[in-house]
Amino acid sequence: MSMSWADVRFMLERMRGLVRRGLASLRTRGLGPTWARVRRQFARRVLPASAPLHVPAAAPFAPFAVPANDAPRASIVIPVYNQAAYTLACLRALAEYPPAATCEILVVDDGSSDETGEWMPQIAGLRYHRRPANGGFIAACNDGAALANGAHLVFLNNDTVPQPGWLDALLDTFGAHPDAGLVGAQLIYPDGRLQEAGGVVFDDGSAWNYGRFDSPDDPRYASLRDAAYCSGAAVAVPTPLFRELGGFDTRYAPAYYEDTDLAFAVRARGLRVLYQPASRVVHLEGITSGTDTASGTKAYQVRNRGVFAEKWREALARQPRAGTVPTAGSVVRPRRQILVVDAETPRPLHDSASLRLVNLMRMLVEDGAHVVFLPADLHHAGDDTARLRRHGIEAWHAPFAARASAWLREHGHRFDVVMLSRHYVAAEFLPLVRRFAPQAKVVFDTVDLHFLRERRGAELAGDAGLERAAERTRDRELTLIRQADATLVVSPVERDMLAGLLPDACVEVVANLHEVADSGLPFGQRHDLVFVGGFRHPPNVDAVRWFGGEVFPLIRARQPGIRFHCIGMAPTAEVLALQSQPGIVVHGHVAELEPYMAGARIALAPLRFGAGVKGKVNLSMAHGQPVVATSCAIEGMHLTDGHDVLVADDAAGFAEAVLRLYADAALWQRLADNGRENITRHFSMDAARDTVRRVFLH
Structure with missing residues (x-):
């Protein structure tokens, strides 16, 4: 790929900035701390290894026990029709890594003729219900829901292997997001590739498994996100809501499109449908019904698309046009998309600037925006990156974002607003943003006025060299404020100072952002x-x-x-x-x-x-x-x-x-x-x- 003048400016400004900050650090911190900063800056970017997929060891049937509770938080409903070996693997996975949440497990047998009827009654704690005749997936799920005692219903296919922590991640989403009405898991193929990161529905009623065959760790699929629907292979919904909606709509019997229909019904109630990547479930797609849409139960997928399109004609008019390829930007439309760039991923447990930034992004998400975070160092920051994703922030890192310029070339057109934090980051990125996101409003977040801090430190130390460096920082910060469409400072004192220096600049105060905590001991x-x-x-x-x-x-x-x-x-x-x-x-x-x-x-x-x-x-x-x-x-x-x-x-x-x-x-x-x-x-x-x-x- 050819290199633009914006790329060259970016690299030159980054080199100049590193030299300036390195020299300033030597004067104020000394050699040891400065060398530690240099090593951290140029450390090799290593993507944390994903936890290996858990698959229960194959073994002949022997009785065992699954989690059970008389007052469960969740009722896990597993509809089955034959395929006893797959059901057994699913139940063994649930038994080997029981969730923290109380639950009950209901296996609804839709008329199996294999070992299902022999094995299931021998599993301690399992609620086993055998239907009198085969009625199909929808009938079995609705029967299970009627028998459930849990506050939430969790529908789980028997050809799945839920991974450790999957259920708690689903249920915790409802606590963190009270407006959630349905939450779906990340579905993964047994070979580790992504099967679905939430679904996309087009204006003709057709659907797309977003992320299919990609890496589950790709930032496009790794954050909590609204989805048009989530596959019924692993979804959770509050029990009262499911019953109020009348369960899965029987017009789709025996199966297919009932999960998509449920998602649209939930959204029609003013609630959100959320994809939760922290809940990981291996799904052996097509085990029960096959993959041939021309025959068998799978043929109902084609028929029911028309049924679905007729029922939801009005809502579908607002969906993407059929034939378009979903992208990271298109799947979150029409939400306002905001890019935030800082030197590194914020660490709210370490410093107040990080806490402010995380809470600012949380506010934007709560107000309906889709927030994307790009660290200038491109490092994956472990738990801190995961924390952003739990808040619904699309957090990027290498190797999926290999170069800032290339990433902005691909994604810049998405954004309505770009916020650049700290003067040395803004100086590097502003030319790239103006080139690759010309439509975006640029906000310069000073974090604090660095030149003011540097000047005061120089005065306290009586160091003329530091005073000159502070003046150079002042010139850079004032230049960026002139170039930005809006500037954020953290105090009225700084706003008033800038009003005297740059009276025409748009400067707003966004101070530190905190939640009042418990008062502690007397x-x-x-x-x-x-x-x-x-x-x-x-x-x-x-x-x-x-x-x-x-x-x-x-x-x-x-x-x-x-x-x-x-x-x-x-x-x-x-x-x-x-x-x-x-x-x-x-x-x-x-x-x-x-x-x-x-x-x-x-x-x-x-x-x-x-x-x-x-x-x-x-x-x-x-x-x-x-x-x-x-x-x-x-x-x-x-x-x-x-x-x-x-x-x-x-x-x-x-x-x-x-x-x-x-x-x-x-x-x-x-x-x-x-x-x-x-x-x-x-x-x-x-x-x-x-x-x-x-x-x-x-």
Whole structure:
């Protein structure tokens, strides 16, 4: 493929940016941390290996037990007609990896003449129902639904092998998405290829198994997504809803198009039909009815297409035109499509900028947009990539996105809006976006004004070289703001500053986004002090060094039992050295912050330079944990000393504020309550919703 000028500009800007950031890192972090960043930047991109497909070992029949419960959350209905060996494999898979959710399993025998009638009664826990005569798939499913006791019905073909975790993933989707009416699994061929990632229905009633024969790990098929229908081989639906709809429509008897019809009926009730790739089911397609549409039961597929098209004529007029090939963009239309690009996949358990970005994308999804995320480093980020997909965000990575330019050339036409986060990412990607997505509105998310943070750090260090670097960053950021259609900042202070510098620019405030959490333990059961912040961020390193070296000894002299818990990824050697002081514990990254949010008495934000709003302050206040901070740490956060925070900028004053708050239960409670109210008013998702809609959805 030929290389365009946009490709060349992208590579040149990336090289220049890497050099600039590397030199700046050397000056502020030193050689060791900088080398670690370089290694991370150029690390080989390795796609995590998918879990091997589980297939029960073939063995002669012997009695065994399947999960059973008298008050099940789910009733798994398995219609069968002969093929006892396949039914046995399906049940063995359910027995070998029982779900966490309570369930019952009903096998509905539609008049089998093989070993089914002999084997099924010997399986402990199984509810076995034999119909008096063969009536077909729809009749068997409806009979099973009538007998079910579960809150949800899960229809499962007997020629399937459900993979570990499949049922819990289906059911959890209803909890995470209360507007879901039907959820379908990812269907996989026994050789590991994808069989179906939700179905597409065309305007003439014909259908398409989206993703057929592709990789199940392809980002196009790996995220939660609305689908026109999901194959009845493995679908879940609330039991009351299924019964209200009258079950599977018998006009399609004995089989075919009943699952597509159910999906359309669910959507007609104002509920969503969702494809859930975290629920993986191996399906031996065609075992029961074959694949020849000219004969046998399979012939009903052709007949019932006409029946379906007549019933849903109005709804089908809004479906894609027959003969078009479904693409990643077309299967989510007419939803507004938004591309978000950041340096790497956000890690909301590690830093506040990541939490803000994830919550921003969640808001857009909740408001009906389809969000696509592309990390500039193209790395698969393990659980963090999976987290985005669970939220319904289409998250890409190598090798499926091998080069940013080639990916944008293929996908750029999809997007109504493109958001570029951080000035060095925006500088690289903006020419590509203007070339390959000229129709898209470009939003520049500053995350925070980097030049402001750099300038303050240079002033504190008295480093003229850093001051010059900060001015170069300022020029780049202001240029990008001029070129973008809209710019996001995180505080009114930054918006007002830009209004003076660039009065014609469209600048909006989207601050940190938090959900108010449980308030944790009461004052009397809390102990110690806590700081949370990643140490790849120089202001955090400076803050902890200053507090540990100058402030904490003053506190410890008057309260010898107090400990200072320092939490954050990649602590530097200087930070780790603080542990030589009594009472200081450097934890590094912790898997769970909750115990420290719920159990530490005071959170600290002793920042001496920085920009934007501080996630560590928001995080603690959202948990009802009072904060002692510097003026820099609360800039633009609508906080008032003595009302919802205590503020001090010198060592003696900071120590005095900590000691005062540590001993005063009434003051502690007042700050805790008012801090939570501040989050609700200024930093909740609801507080930002109008701005987000104005920027992205209008």
